[in-house]
Amino acid sequence: MLALLLLCSTAFTGLAVTADTSESVSQTGETYPGATLISVQDYEYDGRLIEVTQNGTVNWEFDPPNSRVFDAEYLDNGNVLVAVATREDPQNCPPEHLAQREEECVHNRVLELDGDALQHNETQIVWRYTWYDEFVQHHEVHDVDRLDSGETAIIDMGNNRAFTVAQNGSITWNWNGTKRLGEGSEFDQQYGSPERQGPESDWTHMNDIDQLPNGNFQLSIRNFDVIVEVNPETNRIVDVIGQPGNHSFLYEQHNPHRLTEWGTVLVADSENDRVVEYDLESGTAVWTYGGDDILQWPRDADRLPNGNTLIADSLHNRVIEVNTAGEIVWEYSGVQLPYAVDRKGVPEERGETVPGWQLEGRTENANAAVGFVRQVEGWASYVFPVWMKLPELLSLVGIGVTTVALVVDFTWPLVSRRLQSDED
Known part of the structure; x- marks a missing residue:
């Protein structure tokens, strides 16, 4: 057992020393030009926002302390709008948000960052809207969107609401998800x-929240497996994409994007490990890319003007660009749990796009054993460093098992003699 412990420890040390934790880029085909905005959630609270060139150079970085960074977008004025969730120590938390957990709270912040300052790696906040919430997990602000009116649309996950705020911080519209989705509602x-x-x-x-050309809001209700369209005048749900529990259609999706001119919606179908584009009228899939042998928990996908698709492949810790033939032509790897991606110069909505039926899809699934191993590796990243894959995890398990066995082996004779003495 001592020899086995030494072997596992040596193996783990060697793997740890040689592990590659750097970020890198590879390009194997024609890409759509422009830098890429990547919001990095991170497994702990070391999230950041970076702008990366095609050759992998980081133009600038916004690195808020003790935070996770979710949606971000370029604004027409050259600034950047970003959603940040900061874990606060209890002394910084309002007392009412320490009622159930005394050790921390989350400070949700919507920030507009000065674009010129970012180019010099400086942070200058020109506008903000913030609030506190009780729980850090699953109560973070995930999506923000600047509207043509100058208002900002925000998703408040912790309070199950969507709302808009004016530049002066006043709330101009509010949608109560508890009322509109809960027991007794028309939806229910x-x-x-x-x-x-x-x-x-x-x-x-x-x-996720987006304003459609007709003025309605599109909301992604992840745990319901649906995307809803809401009329802000009446707050009624006027259209639903998907059905609660129908995991073959959508399964805990992220960041749906309407391709308005084609009548389709492009969705990161996260738990199904794919990106799928649905025709809104027929409900049929016109393009599918993924499977657990290609993607693992993707959470954003944008169709670029040349027909390429930019994807945040979250649990593979990478961002990829896929061409019209379904081939990866650009990859930026090593980012810890990317959440959202945008290509600079490409509008967030209503830009020029190519429909999925003009593209080649690709679906590849691993066998059950390989798929299970990859799933374990992915979710283990929330506990262990991201470079720890199956060999490192097995080495660590070996260290733990042999250590426990040795402790039992050395202590059991003492315990046995003590029990025998008590019986005598």
């Missing part, structure tokens, strides 16, 4: 909805 009566476990539960996990 027609589609059914997951049971709510309590006021602080991760019930809806609303994670």
Whole structure:
């Protein structure tokens, strides 16, 4: 057992020393030009926002302390809008947000960063909207969107609401998800909805908001497996894409994007390890890319003007650009849990696009054993360093098992003699 412990320890040390933790880029085909904006959630609270060139150079970095960074977008004025969730020590938390957990709270911040300052790696906040919440996990602000009116649309996951604020910080519209999705609502009566476990539960996990050309808002309700369209004048849900529990259609999706001119919606279908584009009228998939042998928990996908698709492949810790033939032509790897991606110069919505039926899809699934191993590796990253894959995890398990066995082996004779003495 001592020899086995030494062997496992040596193997783990060697793997740790030689592990590659750097960020790198590779390009194997024609890409759409421009820098890429990547928001990095991170497995702990070391998130950041970076702008990366085609050759992998980081133009600038916004690195807020003790935070996770979610959606970000370029604004027409050259600034950058970003959603930041900061874990605060209790002395910085309002008392009402320490009622159930005394050790911390989350400070949700919507920030507009000066673009010129960012080019000099400086942070200058020109506008902000913030609030506190009780729980750090699943109560972070995930999506923000600057509207043509100058207002800012925000998703408040912790309070199951979507709202807009004016530049002076006043709330100009508010949508109550508890009222519109919960028990007794029109939605619940027609589609059914997951049971709510309590006021602080991760019930809806609303994670995206976009304003459509008709003025309505498109909301992604992740835990319901649906995308809804809401009329802000009446607050009624006027259209639903997907159905709660129908995981073959959508399964805990992120960041749906309407390709308005084609009548489709492009979705990061996260738990199905794919990106899928649906025709809104027929509900049929016109393009699919992924499978667990290609993607692992993707959470953003943007169709570029040349037909390429930019994807945040979250649990593979990379951002990829896929061409019209379904081939990876650009990859930026080593980013810890990327959340959202945007190509500079490409509008967030209503830009020039290519429909999925003009593209080649690709779906590849690993066998059950390989798929399970990859899933374990992916979720283990929340506990262990991201470079720890199956060999490192097995070495660590070996260290743990042999250590426990040795402790038992050395202590059991003492315990046995003590028990025998007590019996005598």
